[in-house]
Amino acid sequence: MRESWNDQGQGFHPVSAPDYLPTVQLRDLQLRRLKAVVTRAYDNVAPFRERMAERELTPAVIETLADIAKLPFSLKTDLRDNYPFGLFASPMSEIVRLHASSGTTGKPIVVAYTQEDLQVWASVMLRTFASAGVHRGDIVQNAYGYGLFTGGLGAHYGLEAIGATVVPTSGGNTDRQIMLMRDFGVTGICCTPSYFIHLIERAGELGVDLRELPLRVGIFGAEPWSEGMRECIEHGSGIKAFDIYGLSEIIGPGVGSECHEQAGLHIFEDHFYPEIIDPETCQVLPDGEEGELVLTTLSKRAMPMIRYRTRDITHIITEPCSCGRTVRRIARVARRSDDMFIIRGVNVFPSQVETALLAVEGILPHYRIVLTRDHGLDQMGVEVEVSPEVFSDQVSVMEALHKRLSHSIERITGIRAGVRLVEPHSIPRSEGKAKRVWDERTA
């Protein structure tokens, strides 16, 4: 549905209509799209067809939505194994865009879009911005990286579609970001939450108080972040901070987003079908139970993904949202099963360390986790930057802080960590996803 010339810039946007579909119609739409996309993948993607054949399955197995549980999963390794174009369901003549992840080791993963895919992407990003209250007349600085990463261009076309003025700064050059934000009267910003915290910090050093600027709304994603980080951002900059969710393998940003209730992320279910599974047994869990999010692209043409295991840990919220949207919500993703590390047999997530630091300091300090091995024994070190808020001229006060941090981490993770207080800016900053864990254990 398109915007009409006389629609006002604010509030409900017509393209958001699918967010409010009656559930019966939504499920019917999902079933029809699921059948079609499974058939498309089966007919055009050899590795998927082979995996179905191993289980003696054909697309005819899908009679109801619940039958999706009979289908094989897709994994990140499938994208690596079929690098670069092995999972495409469209001929190259129909593919108009490629993106690729940096990937930590070896080959990147490559994703593809047809023109229809790009239209869907722009529409779900438009719905993302609409649910965060961005509208025509807003000036939005897009500090997600432009290029192979999906964040920059994904947000860009959604912003143009909603009619906002885009300032395509891409990532980096923090001082210039702050100057443009101030000079242009920017009202919205898109970037990773950790980069925005860096922006707040740097703006303070430059004598710019973001709370005094017209900046009103932030759309943050591409990495897990916590409720504490939201408080830190909203307090430090005076904006309303929204969490969005997405991943390149599925489409990029635009899989789901928070509405003004800021209580979980609505999944754009007419395009992306969510399931939660037990990551150990791979069994589907009922709504409300925590597990790994699995997504199926219901309308993707160039690169359909069937039951893609995201590694993100969350649950589906069962209560309807008071905003009136009928598409289901997932709880914010605070941790990934990928981020988890095992130390002395205990599973630890960086988000737990974050919670522990927040509990002591009230705001989230810059920190990093360094894992080392000393005489065969794993050690967890946590370096915490001393902020002006916690610094004292008294040794006893600093030692007490050190002790409280150690206790808090041990209480929450069950691991006794070597906490080290370090000077500000001594921990490297990243302009994309924040790197929290340095694993320096060698076998």
Added chain:
Amino acid sequence: MKVTQISCFIENRPGRLHAACEALASRRINIHTLSLADTAEFGILRLIVAEPDAGKAALDAAGYVTRKTEVLAVEVPDDAGGLASVLAKADTAQLNIEYMYAFSAEVGARAVVIMRFSEPDRAVEALQRAGVNLVAPIALLAKA
């Protein structure tokens, strides 16, 4: 009668203390006296400088975390038991001393100790009433 002290968090890494002093020197800020309280992990550098605001700004710009604190420059009779007599007076007034360190040079012919009280205002009043001489910031300047 209070003196502004700058404190600065220093990691126990080679060169960090030197870099802090360098940050002050490059802006030609004179250090009157300093004291480093250190633990195995970190140190807290405490400085009395000619221009505390400029000194703090120089350290902030160099990336240090700093804080301004009010301390007292207390004149101590230069004889055996001199310090003890001042401490006795602080004790009588129930003043809590967080820490103290000696001023590195004599001010005029007087020995001076920098004292950090938990309640600096009450300390000024009580010590002066007890006849202890407090040295004004301006007088510290004259030391060299």
